[in-house]
Amino acid sequence: MNDQSPGPRRYSENEVGLILRRATEMQRAEPTAPDPAGLTLAELEEIAAEAGIDPALLRHAANELHVLRPPTLGSRLAGAPVAIEIERTIEGELPAERLEELVPTIQAATAGQGTASAVGRTLTWSSRTESNSSAQQVLVSVRDGQTLIRIEESFGGLAGGLFGGIMGGVGGGVGFGLGGTLGGVLGSVALAVAFPVMIVTGSYVLARSIFTAQVRRRQAEAHTLVDRLTEQVESAIAGERTGLSKGDTVAVPPG
Numbered sequence: 654m655n656d657q658s659p660g661p662r663r664y665s666e667n668e669v670g671l672i673l674r675r676a677t678e679m680q681r682a683e684p685t686a687p688d689p690a691g692l693t694l695a696e697l698e699e700i701a702a703e704a705g706i707d708p709a710l711l712r713h714a715a716n717e718l719h720v721l722r723p724p725t726l727g728s729r730l731a732g733a734p735v736a737i738e739i740e741r742t743i744e745g746e747l748p749a750e751r752l753e754e755l756v757p758t759i760q761a762a763t764a765g766q767g768t769a770s771a772v773g774r775t776l777t778w779s780s781r782t783e784s785n786s787s788a789q790q791v792l793v794s795v796r797d798g799q800t801l802i803r804i805e806e807s808f809g810g811l812a813g814g815l816f817g818g819i820m821g822g823v824g825g826g827v828g829f830g831l832g833g834t835l836g837g838v839l840g841s842v843a844l845a846v847a848f849p850v851m852i853v854t855g856s857y858v859l860a861r862s863i864f865t866a867q868v869r870r871r872q873a874e875a876h877t878l879v880d881r882l883t884e885q886v887e888s889a890i891a892g893e894r895t896g897l898s899k900g901d902t903v904a905v906p907p908g
Contacts, residue, residue, distance in 0.1 A: 731816070732861040733868035736807040741879050743800040745890035752776040752793060754889070755882060759791050762878040786811035787871065793882065800890070802882050804875045808868055819860040 698708040728734045749771075756769045759778045764787070767780025778791040789806040 727812070730861075731812050732865040733808075735809055735812055736805070737868070737872055737875065738803065738805045739872075739875050739879055740801065740803045741883055743802070743883060743886050743890070744798070745800060745887075745894075746795045746798060747793070747800045747886050747889055748893060749774045749795065751889050752795075755793055755885060758881055758885060759878065762874060762881070763789065763791075782810075784810070784814070786814055791878070791882075793886075800886050802879055802886070804879060806871060806875060808864075808871070811867060812864055815860045815864050816857070819856045819863075 702708055725735070752771050752774070753769075753776070755776060756778065759769070760767060763778070763780045765780050765782035767778055767789075769776065769778045771777075774795040776791075776793040779789070781788045787806055787808050787810060789804065792801070792803045792805075794801045794803075
């Protein structure tokens with residue numbers, strides 16, 4: 654006879670999701686439940702601690718949270734979002750006089766020409782590529798004990814240039830022109846219709862692949878910029894907390 658009692662039941666990821674979903678539904682059904690629409694970061698940290706997840710990692714994940722926009726028909730057809738938005742919140746306030754220190758970091762990571770403007774405790778950088786394929790805005794705002802970093806970038810110009818140029822020029826011009834010529838020479842109506850369709854489809858796949866690759870590259874560059882700005886802001890805040898500002902030195906007593 655085995656006297657060992659079985660250990661506590663372990664739930665799979667799918668079961669955890671179902672349990673949390675059901676608990677949320679029950680919470681929302683309570684008429685006196687306060688703010689049942691979501692969870693605060695502190696509440697999430699409590700859940701993470703119960704699940705054996707490092708709360709620091711949870712906070713880091715929350716800071717990297719994307720502000721997701723519902724996918725549009727255009728983004729589905731294009732193969733990638735036609736606009737991205739990345740946001741990160743840092744605990745602590747960056748002094749307003751040090752906002753301009755972030756401009757060189759932003760400028761070095763920006764494609765095309767840009768301009769910076771500082772109003773109060775907010776720094777805004779706006780840039781656009783020479784071909785107008787993309788437009789980017791970087792916002793650093795200080796308020797309520799936190800420093801917010803947000804990057805927004807739109808790729809409407811890139812999408813229009815790629816799909817309009819490749820599909821309109823190659824697919825439309827070459828496909829229909831050559832298809833009509835071949836169909837007339839060979840006396841085949843089916844070829845005159847099928848050939849342009851094949852060319853247009855191929856040009857669409859090519860444009861979609863290029864657009865997807867370009868957007869993914871820009872997303873990666875935006876994430877890198879957010880990481881660099883975060884490190885710079887956290888370093889500046891830490892320096893202010895220890896009483897050191899930029900250019901200060903620590904006097905070392907003679908030994």
